[in-house]
Amino acid sequence: MNTLCAAGTGAFLSSQAERLDVPVEEFGKIALTSKSPTPIAARCTVFAESDLVHKAQMGCKKEDIIAGLCKSVALNYLNNVGKGKKIMSPIIFQGGVSKNIGVVKAFEKILNEKIITDENGHLMGALGVAILSKKEQEINFSFDIIEDKFETTSINCQGCPNNCEIICVKKNNQLLDSWGNRCEKGSNKSKSTIKE
Ligand code: SF4
Known part of the structure; x- marks a missing residue:
């Protein structure tokens, strides 16, 4: 999803899920129960992490912090990676983070557009590499x-x-x-x- 910043990666969400003592698989579902997502600094992972701790200490609800994190991942992606790029429909979201319904819904809300995902979206990268390897094998394969x-x-x-x-x-x-x-x-x- 992102080669510029760790905030757009599943690893970032996994580490924050661990910090909040929530299985990362439950992250999305919990985010959807929030009525008022807590704003989390989206510019950089370091700030996002310290802001998350600060908001937890302030007593913000866990579901609101999780929804805020999902929103910050979507905003970070659009502001850093997607900056200056034209967004074309249909929007397809793939990779591990696409399994997080909280992030998917955050993108939909910000972009005001339906996002297409697939239940095997987390395997798309592996599938692409397998197809490329197969093609390469047909052309010129060696060890x-x-x-x-x-x-x-x-x-x-x-x-x-x-x-x-x-x-x-x-x-x-x-x-x-x-x-x-x-x-x-x-x-x-x-x-x-x-x-x-
Ligand atoms: S924004 Fe472009 S020109 Fe500026 S430092 Fe980065 S790569 Fe170089």
């Missing part, structure tokens, strides 16, 4: 990967004050993928660091 050298490095883009940290994954010194840049300028930056 050479065992001999390949993989390396992860990071660079800081100086293109603007955001100073994004860009993580680069290289295979035999060739860029495989990079993430963390908030704009295309950073993507070019990561490419330029690789010696061909």
Whole structure:
């Protein structure tokens, strides 16, 4: 769902579920019982986490905090990852977090649009990789990967004050993928660091 910030990931929701002593599978259902979601800082996981603790200490109801967290995940995604991107219908939500009805409903409320999910939505990434592997197998399959050298490095883009940290994954010194840049300028930056 998100390569820019941990707040949009299932791992973040799982750790907060643990903190609230609620099974993460129940998170969504509990969120729907809230009549007044507690506002939780959505800008960053660190703030969201400390805000959650603060709201719990203030005596906010658990269901309201959980609904607020679901809303903050949706807002974080739209404000950070989806920023500047055109939202097109139909909206399809996949990945583990799509199983959380609280987050799905939060997206629907913010976007005022029905969100499409699938009961196997958490498996879509694995399915995609399986299809790609099958295609690759038909074209050119080998176990050479065992001999390949993989390396992860990071660079800081100086293109603007955001100073994004860009993580680069290289295979035999060739860029495989990079993430963390908030704009295309950073993507070019990561490419330029690789010696061909
Ligand atoms: S990637 Fe884009 S937003 Fe990030 S520092 Fe570079 S120019 Fe700025």
